[in-house]
Amino acid sequence: MGKKFASVFSPLALYNLISALGWSFIFLNVIFGYPKVGQPSFFLVTKDLVTYIQCGALIEILNSLLGIVRSPLLTTAAQVFSRLLVVIGVFQLLPQTPATKSIAYVTLLLAWSITEIVRYLYYFFMLVRKNGAPKFLVWLRYNLFLVLYPTGVASELFVIYSSLPIAEVSYSILFKRVLQISMLTYIPGLPMLFLHMLAQRKKVMRSWKNDAKKQS
Template identity: 75%
Template sequence: MAQSKCTRTGLALYNLISAVGWAFIFYQVVRTYPMVGQPAFFDVTKNIVTFVQCGALIEIINSLFGIVRSPIVTTAAQVLSRLLVVIGIFQLLPETPAAHSISYITLLLAWSTTEVVRYLFYFFTLCRKDGPPKVLLLLRYNLFWVLYPTGVASELSIIYSALPIAERVYGPLYKYVLVGSMLTYIPGLPMLFMHMVAQRRKVMKSLKENPAKKTN
């Protein structure tokens, strides 16, 4: 029982810290970007974005050891695809044109908004007896209609833009790695999107049947 309580406390702390990290990135987009513009905004934020996103490696570990119920394959695929962008492009190929364009802004807006809602949702699920506030529940299962396609389109735009630079700097093999990562979106995008649609259907049905209920 003590270990279970300790685990829940650790998970709650991780989710809260992650929410704060992504909230800071969101703040940078709405506050700093209008003042400095691109490409300066990319230069001053790429490292903190990489650092915050790398924190999600903890989620793979949690899934691997059964600390959370998330499937390891799905969790690893989602985290590693983002790490490919932040490390494989932002750090290794910082001259990528799309990283200096509006695609970077839309990417950060989609990622940060999604993650602030998601991590706060998990935090309150762990810490609040009645679960997360209803507003978080509605945001969690409705924002994805816009944010998921926006994030994916931005990721693909940045990866595609990096292809010629990847080949020039690291050779054709690295270019093929990036192309292969883009191809994984073909089966992955509809699968993950339909999973969210199915989850939303269940949650909305639960709320309709029991309006007082906060969580699924």
């Protein structure tokens, strides 16, 4: 009992729990806040919060670098920095980007927040629960991405694309080129991550079927 209690308050478990709570707050803002204030007010009142919470993911790069978690360093860094490019490069430096005031910002936050709530809670329970994450959470983890990944990526690309003319005018052609190159990285990146998740999903679903056969 004491060991389980200690693990709940370990730095890694707390990080995952706090991250899940942070993204839950954003999700609730989308569900209850957006219908009340609409755009562009919704973007203006949430962009800083989203930026702060996303910047917390830098800890994941450090955890991977130090070997605290088994996540590959390059993959983790690529995922985190692609998000940071959106929240800092667009939300903070180019807030006048038209897409940030559109429904694309809302779909982006929905895709990000649902994905991260499930992911961080999954990691949290894997750390603190003897039997691992609850089955419903495992199912969400390995099925929701089929919809959330394409939705999130499409929203990200639309937001970045919308910022290109403003980036050149507000800063420089170099900044615009950085954003364009970042968009090109999605071409190899998305299929690689999506196929990896499909492989993981297949493994998990097969394990469930085998367990069901043993119990029948």
